[in-house]
Amino acid sequence: xxxxxxxxxxxxxxxxxxxxxxxxxxxxxxxxxxxxxxxxxxxxxxxxxxxxxxxxxxxxxxxxxxxxxxxxxxxxxxxxxxxxxxxxxxxxxxxxxxxxxxxxxxxxxxxxxxxxxxxxxxxxxxxxxxxxxxxxxxxxxxxxxxxxxxxxxxxxxxxxxxxxxxxxxxxxxxxxxxxxxxxxxxxxxxxxxxxxxxxxxxxxxxxxxxxxxxxxxxxxxxxxxxxxxxxxxxxxxxxxxxxxxxxxxxxxxxxxxxxxxxxxxxxxxxxxxxxxxxxxxxxxxxxxxxxxxxxxxxxxxxxxxxxxxxxxxxxxxxxxxxxxxxxxxxxxxxxxxxxxxxxxxxxxxxxxxxxxxxxxxxxxxxxxxxxxxxxxxxxxxxxxxxxxxxxxxxxxxxxxxxxxxxxxxxxxxxxxxxxxxxxxxxxxxxxxxxxxxxxxxxxxxxxxxxxxxxxxxxxxxxxxxxxxxxxxxxxxxxxxxxxxxxxxxxxxxxxxxxxxxxxxxxxxxxxxxxxxxxxxxxxxxxxxxxxxxxxxxxxxxxxxxxxxxxxxxxxxxx
Amino acid sequence: xxxxxxxxxxxxxxxxxxxxxxxxxxxxxxxxxxxxxxxxxxxxxxxxxxxxxxxxxxxxxxxxxxxxxxxxxxxxxxxxxxxxxxxxxxxxxxxxxxxxxxxxxxxxxxxxxxxxxxxxxxxxxxxxxxxxxxxxxxxxxxxxxxxxxxxxxxxxxxxxxxxxxxxxxxxxxxxxxxxxxxxxxxxxxxxxxxxxxxxxxxxxxxxxxxxxxxxxxxxxxxxxxxxxxxxxxxxxxxxxxxxxxxxxxxxxxxxxxxxxxxxxxxxxxxxxxxxxxxxxxxxxxxxxxxxxxxxxxxxxxxxxxxxxxxxxxxxxxxxxxxxxxxxxxxxxxxxxxxxxxxxxxxxxxxxxxxxxxxxxxxxxxxxxxxxxxxxxxxxxxxxxxxxxxxxxxxxxxxxxxxxxxxxxxxxxxxxxxxxxxxxxxxxxxxxxxxxxxxxxx
Numbered sequence: 001x002x003x004x005x006x007x008x009x010x011x012x013x014x015x016x017x018x019x020x021x022x023x024x025x026x027x028x029x030x031x032x033x034x035x036x037x038x039x040x041x042x043x044x045x046x047x048x049x050x051x052x053x054x055x056x057x058x059x060x061x062x063x064x065x066x067x068x069x070x071x072x073x074x075x076x077x078x079x080x081x082x083x084x085x086x087x088x089x090x091x092x093x094x095x096x097x098x099x100x101x102x103x104x105x106x107x108x109x110x111x112x113x114x115x116x117x118x119x120x121x122x123x124x125x126x127x128x129x130x131x132x133x134x135x136x137x138x139x140x141x142x143x144x145x146x147x148x149x150x151x152x153x154x155x156x157x158x159x160x161x162x163x164x165x166x167x168x169x170x171x172x173x174x175x176x177x178x179x180x181x182x183x184x185x186x187x188x189x190x191x192x193x194x195x196x197x198x199x200x201x202x203x204x205x206x207x208x209x210x211x212x213x214x215x216x217x218x219x220x221x222x223x224x225x226x227x228x229x230x231x232x233x234x235x236x237x238x239x240x241x242x243x244x245x246x247x248x249x250x251x252x253x254x255x256x257x258x259x260x261x262x263x264x265x266x267x268x269x270x271x272x273x274x275x276x277x278x279x280x281x282x283x284x285x286x287x288x289x290x291x292x293x294x295x296x297x298x299x300x301x302x303x304x305x306x307x308x309x310x311x312x313x314x315x316x317x318x319x320x321x322x323x324x325x326x327x328x329x330x331x332x333x334x335x336x337x338x339x340x341x342x343x344x345x346x347x348x349x350x351x352x353x354x355x356x357x358x359x360x361x362x363x364x365x366x367x368x369x370x371x372x373x374x375x376x377x378x379x380x381x382x383x384x385x386x387x388x389x390x391x392x393x394x395x396x397x398x399x400x401x402x403x404x405x406x407x408x409x410x411x412x413x414x415x416x417x418x419x420x421x422x423x424x425x426x427x428x429x430x431x432x433x434x435x436x437x438x439x440x441x442x443x444x445x446x447x448x449x450x451x452x453x454x455x456x457x458x459x460x461x462x463x464x465x466x467x468x469x470x471x472x473x474x475x476x477x478x479x480x481x482x483x484x485x486x487x488x489x490x491x492x493x494x495x496x497x498x499x500x501x502x503x504x505x506x507x508x509x510x511x512x513x514x515x516x517x518x519x520x521x522x523x524x525x526x527x528x529x530x531x532x533x534x535x536x537x538x539x540x541x542x543x544x545x546x547x548x549x550x551x552x553x554x555x556x557x558x
Numbered sequence: 559x560x561x562x563x564x565x566x567x568x569x570x571x572x573x574x575x576x577x578x579x580x581x582x583x584x585x586x587x588x589x590x591x592x593x594x595x596x597x598x599x600x601x602x603x604x605x606x607x608x609x610x611x612x613x614x615x616x617x618x619x620x621x622x623x624x625x626x627x628x629x630x631x632x633x634x635x636x637x638x639x640x641x642x643x644x645x646x647x648x649x650x651x652x653x654x655x656x657x658x659x660x661x662x663x664x665x666x667x668x669x670x671x672x673x674x675x676x677x678x679x680x681x682x683x684x685x686x687x688x689x690x691x692x693x694x695x696x697x698x699x700x701x702x703x704x705x706x707x708x709x710x711x712x713x714x715x716x717x718x719x720x721x722x723x724x725x726x727x728x729x730x731x732x733x734x735x736x737x738x739x740x741x742x743x744x745x746x747x748x749x750x751x752x753x754x755x756x757x758x759x760x761x762x763x764x765x766x767x768x769x770x771x772x773x774x775x776x777x778x779x780x781x782x783x784x785x786x787x788x789x790x791x792x793x794x795x796x797x798x799x800x801x802x803x804x805x806x807x808x809x810x811x812x813x814x815x816x817x818x819x820x821x822x823x824x825x826x827x828x829x830x831x832x833x834x835x836x837x838x839x840x841x842x843x844x845x846x847x848x849x850x851x852x853x854x855x856x857x858x859x860x861x862x863x864x865x866x867x868x869x870x871x872x873x874x875x876x877x878x879x880x881x882x883x884x885x886x887x888x889x890x891x892x893x894x895x896x897x898x899x900x901x902x903x904x905x906x907x908x909x910x911x912x913x914x915x916x917x918x919x920x921x922x923x924x925x926x927x928x929x930x931x932x933x934x935x936x937x938x939x940x941x942x943x944x945x946x947x948x949x950x951x952x953x954x955x956x957x958x959x960x961x962x963x964x965x966x967x968x969x970x971x972x973x974x975x976x977x978x979x980x981x982x983x984x985x986x987x988x989x990x991x992x993x994x995x996x997x998x999x
Contacts, residue, residue: 084837084853084854084855084856084857084860085594085840086596086597086840086844086849086851087850087851087852088853090849090850091597092599103857105857106587106832107832112857140594174589174593174594175593175596175599176594177595177596177599282599290596290599396605397607398565398566398605398606398607399607400566400569400589401570401571402569402633402636403571405567405610405636522570522571522582524570524581524583525576525581525582525583526583527576527581527583529800532576536586
């Protein structure tokens with residue numbers, strides 16, 4: 001049995017899945033302290049179930065997202081070592097920074113040493129401003145962490161009141177701005193994460209649950225609670241990943257579709273391509289600051305079932321949510337009301353809103369039918385415009401190899417999976433107007449919890465080795481080192497990468513027989529003066545992301 | 559918002575041979591530097607996916623011997639196609655300028671292609687120019703070639719085209735491949751002074767490089783008033799390049815880019831893959847995007863002071879004086895330039911360094927008062943190994959008058975019946991139709 005818990009803004013949903021079927025659904029309020037919601041949810045889930053039958057609990061939590069959005073972050077400062085390159089003042093760093101000397105190049109060679117006097121001055125600058133969380137970020141630190149390590153050790157020794165984190169410990173991604181921001185958010189949320197983790201562990205013990213607990217990531221994979229402490233940022237924005245995976249679980253393995261999750265205020269769009277959610281090309285943004293986190297390519301628009309209908313200079317447009325729909329006791333006419341009036345939704349009786357709809361139509365000098373049609377047409381047009389941008393971005397994903405350019409066969413989906421309250425109404429309308437297959441799955445209201453429960457644990461390893469310099473690095477923060485053995489060819493490099501992968505797989509608690517996919521594997525000759533002096537290897541391994549089991553009979557076509 | 563389009567295509571799976579300078583590794587460190595900077599997260603820089611050029615795009619420019627397949631790999635189609643894609647984005651208004659950071663390069667590829675010359679098979683910039691002129695009815699385009707090697711392929715392709723101004727600044731041909739690009743190669747009689755060569759002495763630094771730009775090229779561009787400026791952005795003038803002898807730094811390249819403001823820049827050569835390319839490419843990209851590039855300083859440049867020697871300085875000043883005087887003269891008329899026979903004839907040998915071929919050519923352009931006139935070439939290859947071809951190519955210019963267009967077809971019909979040719983080609987740029995005929999003996 002798999003348990004999934006999705007902590008939403010207002011409610012926390014829980015599901016229990018056994019043998020491809022949802023056997024239990026629960027709903028509790030989301031409290032300020034989300035660990036209380038989790039406890040309550042688990043209590044209800046366990047009622048009448050034997051705890052030892054539960055194989056795994058997965059949470060999709062808003063903990064980190066909330067901390068960030070509510071600006072409850074611990075203050076931190078960046079010590080930056082940019083070296084040659086772009087002007088660091090024109091880059092998007094998420095907090096205060098000081099630039100200091102010292103540089104490493106792309107091969108990991110130190111090209112400029114550090115000056116400890118400068119480090120001292122920078123530390124003092126931050127301490128004077130009551131900032132004692134410090135991040136050290138050096139360009140190419142993943143290729144050679146020595147400067148970051150030296151500074152971190154110096155700070156720790158001389159300023160014991162400071163907490164310091166080096167950017168290479170957070171990520172090995174080639175993008176020092178993302179690494180620096182990632183280290184900042186990690187440092188600023190780590191304490192809250194630790195507290196959360198301890199509370200959850202206590203709760204589990206109290207309830208007699210001894211199964212592994214996983215957290216859903218923004219890329220639709222999961223990771224164990226213990227590991228999440230090292231990579232707290234991975235758990236941000238897991239909501240859209242949860243719903244997209246939920247949509248997948250309710251359909252079938254190789255589906256290619258647009259997933260649309262319509263809420264009261266906003267709508268999220270995602271793409272499933274042959275059963276895999278499309279990832280954002282460069283990674284996630286937090287408050288517009290780039291971070292080293294893989295996430296689904298999600299497109300959001302401020303438009304939902306409760307969006308109000310405004311008339312300005314005789315023209316109709318959508319306004320912000322002012323409350324629930326009129327037909328369920330809200331203050332103003334909304335998109336949902338129009339769905340009800342025109343028969344696309346049956347959540348209330350059309351009689352309740354007949355008058356205001358007709359009145360609004362009169363103001364616009366339209367028949368009520370024309371008015372309803374216009375509202376729905378405008379709604380769908382906005383979704384389509386967003387979709388068009390999404391498709392374009394997907395089609396324009398860069399390709400750096402011939403085989404990638406040749407293998408593109410990007411056929412746009414013609415299937416729409418609708419989730420969320422107003423989704424079935426919009427879905428019906430869409431299927432009438434467009435030549436699309438529209439699916440409104442059963443359990444679409446708890447798709448998030450289903451997605452969390454069924455998401456596979458995923459691990460991706462991007463390996464990079466330079467045999468001339470005898471070093472290797474990876475995308476995983478902290479996983480880098482010296483090559484003790486010589487890697488003569490791509491086969492040996494693959495073997496070495498696989499070993500690293502399997503070691504990490506243990507921490508990640510991956511199922512032992514999970515298939516490992518080679519995303520890319522290439523070798524470069526380092527030629528100097530017509531002599532091959534070494535090799536560079538780039539190898540990407542991952543477990544295929546997706547769903548553990550598909551729900552029986554959940555797909556319902558409109 | 560001002561937007562710079564970027565297509566980065568390092569072709570990590572393509573090389574001329576495993577240790578050739580044009581190999582998989584060439585843009586690896588450039589990738590590292592540009593990705594690590596985090597600048598691609600900025601919305602000012604829009605990265606596009608490459609696409610393949612079509613055969614017709616290549617036919618519009620080249621006579622590939624014996625056919626396109628023999629002279630190209632998929633990588634060539636992608637490299638050329640990437641420039642076309644950025645051209646489309648530029649003319650659609652989606653971007654304000656663009657950088658096609660791609661390999662393989664192309665500026666040594668001439669109209670007739672028997673093989674690879676200077677690591678090039680097909681000419682990316684020429685394919686771009688002809689595509690844009692055909693598709694968007696552009697007429698006047700300038701190409702500024704800042705590779706250290708003379709852009710002899712591009713010169714050859716547009717030598718008789720009065721609507722394309724080709725300017726190449728490069729290391730003097732007496733000291734470097736391909737051994738051409740002297741000041742007296744000024745364009746055919748119908749395109750006088752539309753081909754400008756600035757052969758620089760070895761040891762030229764940023765100072766000389768920028769002086770030549772400001773005092774010769776900038777005024778030339780101003781006078782010509784092109785609708786589009788393309789930069790053949792080779793990077794081997796760099797002071798660490800292993801194949802040449804210049805002293806230009808990434809700052810010099812970036813500053814030139816900032817002042818030149820090319821609409822599209824296309825990577826050409828540059829083989830200091832570690833010491834130059836990561837920094838020069840970054841500098842050019844930042845300059846195109848209007849970002850500060852003053853922090854882009856190579857580690858070697860931090861250590862050493864690069865100084866232009868006095869004799870280099872004097873030579874450059876003389877070169878500038880030469881061009882300023884020449885450009886101030888009243889040009890002779892087209893009729894005078896064609897001389898009394900009203901026909902241009904040229905006979906020459908060409909050398910293909912990569913593929914070991916010697917080519918013998920006879921070119922002919924007939925005078926027309928109304929248009930650039932029909933171009934004809936007869937070519938015979940002499941290969942160190944492999945089959946040789948004897949061919950005739952006819953080219954009807956894009957802005958040909960109808961009489962010349964007709965004449966082009968007459969020559970083509972005759973040529974096919976003439977004895978001896980293995981292959982005949984007809985380029986009708988005006989109607990965008992291209993013919994090739996293999997003649998069986």
